[in-house]
Amino acid sequence: MHMEIPWWRDAVVYEIYVRSFADASGDGVGDLPGIRQRLPYLAELGVDAIWLTPFYRSPMADGGYDVADYRDVDPLFGTLSDFDELVSEAHRLGLRVIVDIVPNHSSSAHEWFQAALRGEGRDRYIFRDGGESPPNNWQSTFSGPAWSKTPDGQWYLHLFAPEQPDFNWRNPEVHSEFLDVLRFWLDRGVDGFRIDVAMGLYKAEGLPDTPPEGQAFKAESPIWGRPEVHEVYRDWRKVLDSYAGERMAIGEVWTDSAEDLALYVRPDELHQSFNFAWLEAPWSGPAFKKIIDDTLAAVTAPTWVLSNHDVVRHVTRYGDGLANSTTGLARARAALLAMLALPGSAYLYQGEELGLPEVKDLPPEARQDPIFARSKGELAGRDGCRVPIPWSGVAEPYGFSPEGTRPWLPQPVEWAALSAERQSNDPGSTLGFYQEALRVRRELRGTLPDEITWLDAPEEALIFSRGPLTCVINCGSEPVRLPPHERVLIGSAPVEGHLLLPDTAVWLHTPEA
Numbered sequence: 104m105h106m107e108i109p110w111w112r113d114a115v116v117y118e119i120y121v122r123s124f125a126d127a128s129g130d131g132v133g134d135l136p137g138i139r140q141r142l143p144y145l146a147e148l149g150v151d152a153i154w155l156t157p158f159y160r161s162p163m164a165d166g167g168y169d170v171a172d173y174r175d176v177d178p179l180f181g182t183l184s185d186f187d188e189l190v191s192e193a194h195r196l197g198l199r200v201i202v203d204i205v206p207n208h209s210s211s212a213h214e215w216f217q218a219a220l221r222g223e224g225r226d227r228y229i230f231r232d233g234g235e236s237p238p239n240n241w242q243s244t245f246s247g248p249a250w251s252k253t254p255d256g257q258w259y260l261h262l263f264a265p266e267q268p269d270f271n272w273r274n275p276e277v278h279s280e281f282l283d284v285l286r287f288w289l290d291r292g293v294d295g296f297r298i299d300v301a302m303g304l305y306k307a308e309g310l311p312d313t314p315p316e317g318q319a320f321k322a323e324s325p326i327w328g329r330p331e332v333h334e335v336y337r338d339w340r341k342v343l344d345s346y347a348g349e350r351m352a353i354g355e356v357w358t359d360s361a362e363d364l365a366l367y368v369r370p371d372e373l374h375q376s377f378n379f380a381w382l383e384a385p386w387s388g389p390a391f392k393k394i395i396d397d398t399l400a401a402v403t404a405p406t407w408v409l410s411n412h413d414v415v416r417h418v419t420r421y422g423d424g425l426a427n428s429t430t431g432l433a434r435a436r437a438a439l440l441a442m443l444a445l446p447g448s449a450y451l452y453q454g455e456e457l458g459l460p461e462v463k464d465l466p467p468e469a470r471q472d473p474i475f476a477r478s479k480g481e482l483a484g485r486d487g488c489r490v491p492i493p494w495s496g497v498a499e500p501y502g503f504s505p506e507g508t509r510p511w512l513p514q515p516v517e518w519a520a521l522s523a524e525r526q527s528n529d530p531g532s533t534l535g536f537y538q539e540a541l542r543v544r545r546e547l548r549g550t551l552p553d554e555i556t557w558l559d560a561p562e563e564a565l566i567f568s569r570g571p572l573t574c575v576i577n578c579g580s581e582p583v584r585l586p587p588h589e590r591v592l593i594g595s596a597p598v599e600g601h602l603l604l605p606d607t608a609v610w611l612h613t614p615e616a
């Protein structure tokens with residue numbers, strides 16, 4: 104059974120945090136030419152697509168998620184022609200390219216906001232009169248009030264840093280601007296967009312206070328998931344569909360439930376939305392099972408993700424507080440097999456294929472995430488998952504930058520053992536394991552049904568099958584008996600006999616009855 108399905112339906116997409124992937128220019132910051140040089144590594148890893156975090160002109164108040172010009176590359180990362188060369192080289196290697204688009208807010212350096220400060224076109228943003236105190240009680244996601252005062256006494260809204268003013272999506276000019284930005288990048292050959300803060304954009308009329316219990320992603324929130332936002336994605340879908348070649352969009356949508364998530368992926372809206380449930384779940388069989396069931400029941404094009412540039416790396420999440428530091432890595436490898444066995448597409452985060460942990464001991468003066476400064480050091484922020492990749496060698500910059508250059512964040516000495524070079528050609532390494540898992544998944548692709556069937560398992564383990572593939576993951580502390588099978592396809596650790604040890608997963612081949 105081989106059905107023609109769009110490429111993104113079951114793709115493995117690799118997230119590149121551009122600042123931290125590979126630095127060709129020698130300024131300590133990753134760039135587009137650096138990525139281009141490393142594309143063969145990604146092709147060999149076996150992913151289908153790359154997602155590039157923002158590389159647009161930006162003062163970098165939030166690492167590029169503060170965009171000053173949506174139609175140009177920041178000199179830190181290269182030029183538009185570097186971008187074009189990256190896309191054509193990726194396509195030549197069979198890799199699709201997804202770019203980030205940031206529609207909720209711009210940089211305060213954007214010409215529209217600069218004009219607004221001069222009193223021109225304030226209606227493109229959310230300005231309000233106020234007195235001494237802000238117009239409402241909304242808090243910034245990065246700590247502190249979501250309002251800042253301009254010199255002439257008006258307040259403007261920023262759900263993130265003050266350098267990231269929120270657009271007013273009730274102004275039609277904002278709509279046409281973004282439709283045009285989409286076309287700009289589609290014309291340059293991108294295969295899709297990752298939409299930043301996709302459940303933001305509209306704020307409730309009148310900007311009412313949030314209830315005292317907070318401003319989380321509840322359906323009734325005045326800030327997130329307002330119904331009007333869906334019209335935006337219907338318009339965007341029409342633009343994407345007007346181009347040849349299965350262009351797609353995936354939303355960064357944080358919600359409380361899989362049902363709310365499903366609203367964004369109705370047939371005339373986005374193709375996919377991130378499903379962050381797994382990224383927030385502890386290492387637990389029942390928790391994983393609930394996420395899988397809820398997701399598959401609610402959405403027809405599921406996605407799975409274990410780490411990204413905003414959260415603590417999962418090796419560390421799964422290993423935290425445990426005496427044995429190898430446990431986190433064993434669990435991370437096991438979780439990968441579970442994720443890759445499920446119907447839908449998987450999003451990997453750069454460095455997880457090397458088993459990189461979170462860097463927890465970055466010195467305060469090195470930290471650049473605005474969350475750290477805005478919370479006055481109370482929150483560590485996200486720099487610990489953004490440390491530049493160790494490619495080769497035994498000391499900083501580990502081939503990330505040319506020799507003699509200091510990367511923008513310091514790299515730990517322990518990473519000498521984790522470099523891509525050190526792990527390549529070692530089938531027992533995490534890199535070798537990822538390559539093999541992706542190779543087996545490719546081989547099975549197109550032969551597996553969209554549905555999974557649960558088999559009996561002890562409470563802390565999961566056993567599910569998709570046609571001839573059976574996946575077993577043991578999240579408990581006792582060995583689990585493997586169901587009948589013909590052979591082992593791949594294990595997250597060596598599997599011998601009929602018992603699967605704790606913190607391990609395996610794919611079995613089971614001939615269909």
Ligand code: GLC
Pocket residue numbers: 165168169205263299300355412413
């Ligand atoms: C998204 C991005 C995050 C950024 C924020 C504001 O959550 O993933 O990195 O800080 O939006 O743009």
